[in-house]
Amino acid sequence: MYVTDPMLPNARQARSAIAPEITRQRTMTFKPGKHLYLEGDNANRIYEVATGVLRLTRMLGDGRRQVIAFGYPGDTVGFPSDGFYHTDCDALVPSTLVVHRRSDLETSVGDADVHRRLLGAALREISAMQDHFLMLGRKSSVEKLASFLSVLTDRVGTPLGDFTQVNLPMSRSDIADFLGLTTETISRTFTQLRKSRIIEIDHVNTIIVLKPQALLSIAEGLKDQ
Amino acid sequence: MYVTDPMLPNARQARSAIAPEITRQRTMTFKPGKHLYLEGDNANRIYEVATGVLRLTRMLGDGRRQVIAFGYPGDTVGFPSDGFYHTDCDALVPSTLVVHRRSDLETSVGDADVHRRLLGAALREISAMQDHFLMLGRKSSVEKLASFLSVLTDRVGTPLGDFTQVNLPMSRSDIADFLGLTTETISRTFTQLRKSRIIEIDHVNTIIVLKPQALLSIAEGLKDQ
DNA sequence: CGACGCGTTGATATGGCTCAAGAGTGGTGG
C-alpha cells in the first residue's frame, strides 16, 4: 500500500475531466497488487482513469525498468498497437476506470463522441511523450525532477494558503525509473530543492511547493542550480 | 546537401508501405533547407512519407535539442495535439509526401480507409515512442547506438551479399540528439563497433552491418560490450 | 589555395551511479 489519503485532488480533477454523459458507461474499480494488463496481451480494452493513479512500465531483459507514464484522472491508457499492449499497467492507489472497447477507438460506427474523445487522448499522448523525450534525453537531474514536480503541481496540486501541496503516490524508485535516474539521485535532488527553499517535504509522499515559478524555471533550464 | 545516393532502399520500402490506391491522392515534394512545419504552427496537414527522410525535433530554450524521430517511408508525421504541431519538421534528403487534411484523421466522414490508416499510424507511433523511452532512460551509449543501427538495418538496409548496407542520411549530431548523447560519444561508439568487427564504416554516411545478430544482442542489453 | 564544417581522437572533468551505512516509517504481535 502506497498512500492512505483519499487522493482528493484527483477526485476533483476527475469530475471536470470525465464528462457527465459518459458516467453511464461501464466502469470498474482497480486496486494495487495486480496488473490491469501486461505487455503483449491482446488489447481489447482501453481505459480512462476516473480516480486514482495508474503506472505504465516497460522492462528490459535484465530487469532495468522504465516507467513510461503515470495515469492520472483524465488520462487514457491501453492504446493498442497492432492489436497488443506494449506496456505493463498496474495501479498505485485504488482507482476507478471507464472501460472502452478497442472498437470504440478503431471505428466511429458505435458512439462517435467516444471515438473522438479516445482519438484526442491518443494525440495528446503523442504530444506528452514528445515532451518526455526532451526531458529524458537532454535534461539534468534537477531539471528532470523539477519538470516532474511542476507538472504534478499544475495537474493535481491542492492549493494550501500561498502554496501548493502535491501528493506523490509513487515511490522514489518509480520516480527514478520515470526520469531515467536512480533512487539515490532522486533523494539527493529532493534534498537539494528542499535546501533551496523551493519545496518542503511534509511527509515522504507529500511535498509542498513553495516557489512553483522557481520550479518551472529550473525545469525549463533557465536556472542553473 | 546530406546524401547523394538516391536512397534506393527507401523507395523500395515506400512502394510496399503506401498502398497503390492512395497514390491518386495529393502528394508534394519537399527538400532540405526549409521547415515543413514548426512547433506551435496550426496543424492543418498530416503527412505520410513516400520517399526520403524527415527529421522531427524539439528545442529547449538554451539550444539543447532533441531529435524526436526520423520519418522514413511509411511513417506518418504531423499529428496535431489541440490543433497544433508540437515539433519542428524538416527534411534530411529530398522527399515526397502524401498530404492529408487534419479532418481525415479526426473524422471518418471523408475517406474511412484513410481515417483508419492515419489512426493506425498514430497508435504505432505511440508504441514506437515507448520503445524509445526505454532506450533514452535506461540504455548505455553502445546499447543506444546498437538499437538505432539495428532498427535501420531492418527497416531500410540494403542486402549486400552476406551483409547489409545502411545509409545514414543524418549527421553524427542528429544521431547524438536522437539518442541523448554527444557527437564525440557517437563517434567513439561507432569506432568501438567497428573495432569489434560488428560493423564496417564504408563512408561516413554508409555503414555495412557485418553481424546484425550481435548488434541486436547489444541493443537488448544481452551483451556487455 | 584557404576557409569552413564535420568527424575523429585524445586528455581531462564531472554528474550521476554504485556500494555501503544509517535513519525513518509503517506494520505486526506480544
Next chain:
DNA sequence: CCACCACTCTTGAGCCATATCAACGCGTCG
C-alpha cells in the same frame, strides 16, 4: 503501548561513463 522487523528513504564516499575541451584530419566549396 511498546518492541521488533521489513522496507523505503536518505546520506556519504568513491568511481566510472559520458561530457567537455581541445587538436587535428579530411572533404567541399568559394
